[in-house]
Amino acid sequence: MTETTTQPATAQPPTRVAVSRRWRKIGNLLTAYSFIAPNFIGFAVFTLGPIVFAFLLAFMHWDGNNPIEWAGLDNFFKLFRDRVFIASFWNTIIYTGATVPLTLVCALGLAILLNQQIFARNFFRTIAFFPYVASLIAVAVVWNMLFHPEFGPVNMVLYTLGVDPKDLPRWAAGKDWAMITVIMFSVWKNMGYFMVIYLAGLQGISAELYEAADIDGATAWQKFWRITLPQLGPTTFFVSVMLTITSFKVFDQVFMITQGGPGTSTMVLVYHIYNEAFVSWDLGYSSMVALVLFFLVLGITLIQFRLTRENEENLA
Template identity: 45%
Template sequence: MAAKKSVSAYRKSQRKTAILFLLPNLVGFLLFVVYPVFRAAIISLTNWNGFKQMDFVGVRNYVSLFSDSTFIISLQNTLIYTIVTVPLSIAFGIVMALLMNLKIPGIKVFRTIYFLPQITSMIAIGLVWSLVLAKYGPLNQILMALGNSDPPKWISSTKYALTSVEIVSIWRSMGYNAIIILAGLQGIDAVLYEAAKLDGANAWQSFVHVTIPMLSPTIFFCLVTQMISSFKVFDIIIAMTQGGPGRATNVLAYFVYNKSFVDSRFGYASAAAFIMFAIIMFFTAIQFYGQKKWVNY
């Protein structure tokens, strides 16, 4: 009886301690992270202009978004950007990881270099790359030296602006994928390769039948993280194209920023932000279900 009582007293004191320990973070978390989600949901149902005006408009913002050609274009651009950058940056990441997995002295230096863009701010990357891609920038000069007399105008042309952003994005993220995939490669049990060798598999066969299946959870992880981050692409757009020329590189996050902090249509912008959120959730869900089909644990 006495023992039981002391256990419950102990439990009670733990709860008190827990509350004290949680409190500093929890207060801020509820105020700055949880509350804003609900607040944003409410704002998205109003015509709030950032100041006094705030009338309830129901789902009108959501409905109007789908007849707003700029929103549709930003949605399309985000989708194209994702479809182009995610598979390519993972494919390059796999190649890089396979190379880095070889036992060569000094191989770690390459890891440091490949990962470098990942720690560099998007603004810095965007500023430098927009000069690299300038009319007489180094890339076009190399292209001209290779015999292309009329190289693209990259970020200043409607046709190539999104491609330019995609190139930079792939350049930046492939090292990230490579590092993650390399860790996955190094986690594959060497016994599996020996078994494949005993069964007479050549290098290609053991790659297809051992490496790829064993690597699928890692590739899946990269796929999810890359898709989520490409749906949120923003900094690189601000630094390189500001959504332009015209609407050529207007993406969802840029649309939200523009509608809120430029046009002061906070209700409308919040509705767009929620659509962005829903899309991210949708793709995450698809990937989690798809995972069961093709990921081999």
């Protein structure tokens, strides 16, 4: 780090040096803070403030208009009586539990596939990545039409393949299928992004390892399990943390595809926060649900950090 304030004092009277030094120091300080201020003020007002507010609001009763009342732990105990919350809690866990490994495997598969020397490799990579940047509304609408239970092309194809009309999945409209539909959508939409991270990880593996394995006569399968996968450990850790956090925050696709239904079969935490806040205007309680989301994300991240460290220690 550079130290801008200490420049060699030359043959000047000590008092003047001290004074000019002090001024320079203040000047430097003002310069530094002037660099930070534009962003930090916005950040403090619109992010830090609301975060503090959120933690307080979880222990209040407020409908947004009438005066705020202290609620103590009322909102906390309400969580256990609220069936929609309990459903949304478990649904979020189920969604995350399925989406994270599926996306991980698909992204890794795609990355290995598109890391080979093939024609128009970048073109294929771009396509695999595109669903991730495509606007969610547009693709969710298409998804809804493709998986329409009565006349969507997917069910039409299944029907022509000989599936009995009674057994055709109801997708977003079916109690048992709605969550699967949302999960499939998420995996399809996000795997391109994590593929790119894996591609970067694959490029970091030294070619010498594979050459040595070739000399020893290792099969492709052995090379995958013994070299690729262990070498990608840090990447996999990173991807799984990112994926877990994103999965806990799921909202958009649920809102667009199933609206949390049928019943509460795809109700998730953020959707419940949204409903409690902007439909029921129970701001205190919705902040309590938000707090649950926060601790869930925090907890999972800590556990994952811990597991990886143990893993690395075991390997070492």
